[in-house]
Amino acid sequence: MTRIFNINGQIVPEDAPAISASSRAYRYGDGFFESMKLSNGVILHADKHMARIHKSAMLLKMHLPDDFHENIIQQRVNQSVEGTGISNARVRCTVLREAQGLYTPIDSEILMVIEIVKTDSPFYDFNQTGLILGSYAEMTKNANFISTVKSTSALLYVMAGIHAKENGFDECVIFNENGRIAETISSNIFTVSGEFINTPALSEYCVDGVMRRVVIQLAQAYGYTVLEQPISEITLQTADEIFLTSATRGIRWVGDFKGKNYSNHVSRVLAEKLNPTPTLF
Numbered sequence: 001m002t003r004i005f006n007i008n009g010q011i012v013p014e015d016a017p018a019i020s021a022s023s024r025a026y027r028y029g030d031g032f033f034e035s036m037k038l039s040n041g042v043i044l045h046a047d048k049h050m051a052r053i054h055k056s057a058m059l060l061k062m063h064l065p066d067d068f069h070e071n072i073i074q075q076r077v078n079q080s081v082e083g084t085g086i087s088n089a090r091v092r093c094t095v096l097r098e099a100q101g102l103y104t105p106i107d108s109e110i111l112m113v114i115e116i117v118k119t120d121s122p123f124y125d126f127n128q129t130g131l132i133l134g135s136y137a138e139m140t141k142n143a144n145f146i147s148t149v150k151s152t153s154a155l156l157y158v159m160a161g162i163h164a165k166e167n168g169f170d171e172c173v174i175f176n177e178n179g180r181i182a183e184t185i186s187s188n189i190f191t192v193s194g195e196f197i198n199t200p201a202l203s204e205y206c207v208d209g210v211m212r213r214v215v216i217q218l219a220q221a222y223g224y225t226v227l228e229q230p231i232s233e234i235t236l237q238t239a240d241e242i243f244l245t246s247a248t249r250g251i252r253w254v255g256d257f258k259g260k261n262y263s264n265h266v267s268r269v270l271a272e273k274l275n276p277t278p279t280l281f
Contacts, residue, residue: 002118006080008111018113024097024105029153031096032056035248036073036210038089039122041081043074045247048210053095055208056149062097063108076114090117090248094152126271130255130262133184133242134169135233136160141174141182147205160185171244171254173236176205181231187244187252188212191235192266198235201228211245218273224266243267250274 005012012018024030034053037044050070057064073093081089094113099105139156141147156174164172164185173189176182183189183206190199197219200206216226236242241262242254251271253264 002086004080004084004086004116006076006114006116009076009079011080019096019111024099024101025111025152028103029151030105031094031152032060032149033092033094033152034150035246036091036093037124037248037250038077038087038091038116041078041087043077043091045210045214046070046074048213049073049093049247052208052210053093057095057110059146059149060097061108062095062110064095064110073114076112077116080114080116086116086118088119088122090119091115092117096152123275124250124271126250126268127252130253130264131170131244132168133236133254133257134164134167134172135175135258136163136172136185137175138163140177140179141205142177143205147182148202148208150207157185173233179232180204181233181236182206183209184244187246187249189231190215190243190245190267191231191239192241192243193235193239195225197224197226197266198231198239199226199228200231204230209245209247211247211250215245215251215270215274218270222269222273241266243270 003014005014007018019025034049036049047070077091092115096111096113097105098109098111099107139159141156160172160174171184173184174182181189181200182204188199188206188209190197199212202208219226236257237260241264242257244252244254251267251274253267254262
């Protein structure tokens with residue numbers, strides 16, 4: 001078994017119907033999700049993931065149950081993988097609003113779906129070959145108070161993903177409505193220019209990624225100067241390095257953007273520091 005689903009504490013078969021045709025998740029994309037890494041049986045950065053889940057629920061006016069404590073996701077993952085031999089996995093926790101009503105829900109109760117996909121390594125694997133980064137400008141990310149939430153309404157990212165596939169890119173830059181860079185399809189974005197590491201501020205409408213925060217803190221702890229500020233395509237084209245961050249894949253470096261080649265000196269150092277040490281487990 002390499003994929004497990006846990007819905008509100010109940011393990012269900014992968015092919016079992018779990019959401020009805022009248023579900024708000026199906027009809028309106030009314031929900032959000034959080035992606036995490038399970039490493040040697042432990043969810044990495046669990047406190048930061050839980051804090052973001054609570055913030056996302058607050059912004060979307062969803063009511064989390066009283067028993068939605070800090071360890072609930074770890075407990076349900078433990079319950080789900082017991083006896084399977086799975087200790088390393090990609091974990092996706094999706095929180096959906098379970099309510100009657102049309103656009104306006106009658107209440108704000110939630111359904112929590114945890115998907116566990118087995119992986120081989122407890123570590124974040126640093127890519128040996130640099131990513132080919134493209135840009136997607138046909139749609140932009142709008143300014144609103146839920147721009148930092150990983151919403152299940154994800155057509156912008158779907159269309160950017162199709163564009164990347166059609167053009168042979170590994171990832172694509174996504175722009176905000178002001179024409180500046182917000183993020184990529186599945187990651188936050190950083191550049192390295194001399195002694196400075198740059199990343200779009202949250203006010204640029206990027207997702208408030210857990211790994212983004214971890215890497216900022218890590219870089220500062222090792223003496224790098226991190227600037228959260230607006231980034232344009234020119235910033236990318238004049239940078240020494242570009243790298244991407246996500247909670248499930250850690251740090252990935254970009255080797256090419258619009259024909260320019262990039263190094264990976266700083267991103268490699270940070271990636272080595274990012275991995276958990278055996279003494280933690």
